[in-house]
Amino acid sequence: MGRKPGGATGRRAAGDVFHSDCPARMVLDHVTSRWGVLILTALRDNDLRFHQLRTCIEGISEKMLSQTLRLLLRDGLVRRTVVPASPPQVSYGLTSLGTAIAEPLDALIVRIGTHARHIMAAQTAYDSI
Amino acid sequence: MGRKPGGATGRRAAGDVFHSDCPARMVLDHVTSRWGVLILTALRDNDLRFHQLRTCIEGISEKMLSQTLRLLLRDGLVRRTVVPASPPQVSYGLTSLGTAIAEPLDALIVRIGTHARHIMAAQTAYDSI
DNA sequence: CAGCATCCTATTGGATACTG
DNA sequence: CAGTATCCAATAGGATGCTG
Numbered sequence: 601m602g603r604k605p606g607g608a609t610g611r612r613a614a615g616d617v618f619h620s621d622c623p624a625r626m627v628l629d630h631v632t633s634r635w636g637v638l639i640l641t642a643l644r645d646n647d648l649r650f651h652q653l654r655t656c657i658e659g660i661s662e663k664m665l666s667q668t669l670r671l672l673l674r675d676g677l678v679r680r681t682v683v684p685a686s687p688p689q690v691s692y693g694l695t696s697l698g699t700a701i702a703e704p705l706d707a708l709i710v711r712i713g714t715h716a717r718h719i720m721a722a723q724t725a726y727d728s729i
Numbered sequence: 730m731g732r733k734p735g736g737a738t739g740r741r742a743a744g745d746v747f748h749s750d751c752p753a754r755m756v757l758d759h760v761t762s763r764w765g766v767l768i769l770t771a772l773r774d775n776d777l778r779f780h781q782l783r784t785c786i787e788g789i790s791e792k793m794l795s796q797t798l799r800l801l802l803r804d805g806l807v808r809r810t811v812v813p814a815s816p817p818q819v820s821y822g823l824t825s826l827g828t829a830i831a832e833p834l835d836a837l838i839v840r841i842g843t844h845a846r847h848i849m850a851a852q853t854a855y856d857s858i
Numbered sequence: 859c860a861g862c863a864t865c866c867t868a869t870t871g872g873a874t875a876c877t878g
Numbered sequence: 879c880a881g882t883a884t885c886c887a888a889t890a891g892g893a894t895g896c897t898g
Contacts, residue, residue: 618767620788624845628838632761634870638747650880659749661872666881676851687879688878697844697851704836709757711829716753718826722805763890779860790892795861816859817898 630675631701635660635668640677640694640702641709647681647693677701756804760830764789764797769806769823769831770838776810776822806830 618625630636638657642648648656654665669692672678677698683689694702712719747754759765767786771777777785783794798821801807806827812818823831841848 617784618771618786623849624838624841627841627845627848628766629763631837631841632763632766634758634761637757637761642747657747662881663873663883664871667871674852674855675848676855677848690880697847700840700844701837704833704840707833707836708760708830709753711833712753712756712760715826715829716756719756719804719806720752722826723803726803726805791861792863792893793891796891819860 627675630668630671631677631705633668633671635664636672637705637709639665639668639672640698641706643678643692643694643698644702644706647691649689649691653692672698759797759800759804760806760834762797762800764793765801766834766838768794768797768801769827770835772807772821772823772827773831773835776820778818778820782821801827 631640635657638660639653642653642656650665653669654660654662657665669678669680673680676695679693679695679698681691681693683691760769764786767789768782771782771785779794782798783789783791786794798807798809802809805824808822808824808827810820810822812820
């Protein structure tokens with residue numbers, strides 16, 4: 601992403617452009633999508649089954665859950681395991697790649713949590729103008 | 730976020746629920762919105778003016794830029810500085826709060842960049858099934 | 859230059875119903 | 879249980895034109 605030479609790695613330089621056709625932008629969109637963040641961080645500590653995820657992530661619909669899971673599956677961030685039983689048990693977990701991505705996401709959420717009060721104060725201050 | 734006791738800080742526990750009405754969820758949505766991520770990381774290294782941001786972030790429209798900036802301004806993540814001149818110069822930068830939030834985001838982008846090839850390989854593998 | 863207002867389309871996403 | 883399919887409402891977001 602960014603400067604052409606140097607391959608896929610490294611920091612961006614100041615004033616660098618985020619190319620809209622960059623494949624990384626697409627992955628970023630999946631990962632930072634409304635439900636992508638929550639799914640990835642929910643799976644951070646342990647595998648979960650479909651309906652556990654649905655319960656764990658308040659507000660998500662079945663449609664969005666399966667849709668987003670499929671996206672993350674395709675990106676190789678999430679792994680799907682089927683235990684053939686009756687009824688069959690399907691569980692989802694992070695791949696090593698998924699863990700690598702989920703880590704900074706988790707850090708982000710923790711940080712937002714830490715500063716939540718501060719942020720809400722900023723909001724009311726802004727609104728009172 | 731998460732377990733009721735313990736205030737705004739701390740890690741989430743396994744199986745914890747992401748409450749949809751949590752103010753942190755709202756901030757998370759702003760921050761991880763399609764353009765929010767890009768704006769915050771673009772401002773990571775130095776302040777930028779409106780049209781510099783517009784150029785720097787490929788694909789963003791004026792509308793979404795000003796709209797998202799207003800949101801981040803309200804959350805206290807971004808600071809707006811006006812130099813009264815003719816024409817007036819307005820520049821945007823991160824607050825200390827914004828920097829704290831942008832850090833893990835930047836880590837995320839770097840990580841996606843690092844694994845980009847790996848991810849694209851996973852995609853084509855998935856599609857070939 | 860820095861931006862807001864309006865219009866209109868495309869995409870997101872929820873509710874519901876149904877299948878293996 | 880673990881989803882898929884369809885329909886419809888809400889929102890995101892682009893194009894354009896205008897203001898200080």
